[in-house]
Amino acid sequence: MARFQAQTNAVIEEELADLRGRLGLRANQRADLLREIASLASWVVRQAEAGRRIEARRGRDVEALRNPTLDRLRERRNAGVVGRIALSDSEVERLAAVLDRGFSPTPALRKALSRLAATKRKPPKLRWRDGAA
Amino acid sequence: MPVRVVPLTRHHRPLLKGFQNQHASLVEYLQRYALRHAEKDLLARTFLAIDRTEGGERIAGYFTLATASVERRSVSAIEALDRLPQFPIPAVLLARLAVDDRAKGQGLFLFEEALGLTIELARTGPVALRLFVTDAIDGAAVRFYERFGLVRLADGYPCRMVLDLKPLAGG
Numbered sequence: 001m002a003r004f005q006a007q008t009n010a011v012i013e014e015e016l017a018d019l020r021g022r023l024g025l026r027a028n029q030r031a032d033l034l035r036e037i038a039s040l041a042s043w044v045v046r047q048a049e050a051g052r053r054i055e056a057r058r059g060r061d062v063e064a065l066r067n068p069t070l071d072r073l074r075e076r077r078n079a080g081v082v083g084r085i086a087l088s089d090s091e092v093e094r095l096a097a098v099l100d101r102g103f104s105p106t107p108a109l110r111k112a113l114s115r116l117a118a119t120k121r122k123p124p125k126l127r128w129r130d131g132a133a
Numbered sequence: 134m135p136v137r138v139v140p141l142t143r144h145h146r147p148l149l150k151g152f153q154n155q156h157a158s159l160v161e162y163l164q165r166y167a168l169r170h171a172e173k174d175l176l177a178r179t180f181l182a183i184d185r186t187e188g189g190e191r192i193a194g195y196f197t198l199a200t201a202s203v204e205r206r207s208v209s210a211i212e213a214l215d216r217l218p219q220f221p222i223p224a225v226l227l228a229r230l231a232v233d234d235r236a237k238g239q240g241l242f243l244f245e246e247a248l249g250l251t252i253e254l255a256r257t258g259p260v261a262l263r264l265f266v267t268d269a270i271d272g273a274a275v276r277f278y279e280r281f282g283l284v285r286l287a288d289g290y291p292c293r294m295v296l297d298l299k300p301l302a303g304g
Binding site: 083084085086087088089090091092093094095096097098099100101103105106108109112113115116122123124125126127128129130 | 135136137138182184186191193199200201202203204205206207209211214216217218221224226234235236238239241242244245248249252266280281282284285286287293295296297299300301
């Protein structure tokens with residue numbers, strides 16, 4: 001673990017030094033470098049939290065920013081309580097098939113509907129695995 | 134004593150931290166956002182399955198419902214569009230459904246409650262609803278919803294699934 005961490009730290013240091021040079025900062029401007037990085041990262045995270053996808057564009061050339069952490073943030077937002085559900089073309093095709101079908105409820109749905117229609121519906125009695133009765 | 138299903142209010146706040154589920158996002162939603170969405174932002178309403186045990190009351194599970202509109206992402210021509218109702222399509226979104234990992238076996242009951250509330254709203258509510266939509270979090274959730282006739286619209290996860298309410302709402 002320590003070796004892995006040492007290697008990781010070395011890689012990060014190298015990347016930071018590279019970034020520092022490209023941003024035109026001197027070796028003693030570490031705080032400025034971190035401030036710049038924090039500012040950029042904060043903007044990126046804010047976009048992902050808003051459910052937005054980040055893309056670099058030049059003419060027809062488009063490159064999307066891909067990162068598992070950002071994907072999780074975006075999914076958390078998109079899978080949350082949303083007012084608008086935007087469907088892709090393939091999802092629209094599948095939806096059309098769903099709405100085209102005649103009514104043929106599955107056995108489980110039929111049972112659920114009949115239970116819901118019952119005047120006295122029985123809630124389940126639970127047994128907790130940690131011993132609470 | 135059997136579980137009872139009630140809307141989440143601030144009085145349930147002390148019970149929230151005891152809820153356990155393998156998916157951290159489902160626990161986080163209940164503990165951090167559900168009450169705010171229900172009482173402050175009015176974005177969604179969460180219903181709790183509360184069980185009374187010897188140690189007191191516990192949250193055995195919950196589900197969250199919100200309204201949604203289903204729209205198209207692109208404007209390209211699709212043949213199937215002729216057969217679809219006009220976009221946007223009004224829907225109820227089952228935004229969350231989770232049971233405490235220590236008290237499984239009530240997911241069916243919770244789902245029926247959510248579906249029952251939705252059908253009631255579609256039948257007698259002041260607005261029209263055509264779809265019941267949910268986002269299944271994993272393969273087990275997809276299989277669970279498929280048993281009730283929900284159809285997946287995508288292949289990845291979370292997986293969007295829909296049920297046509299028209300035949301259920303008496304349309």
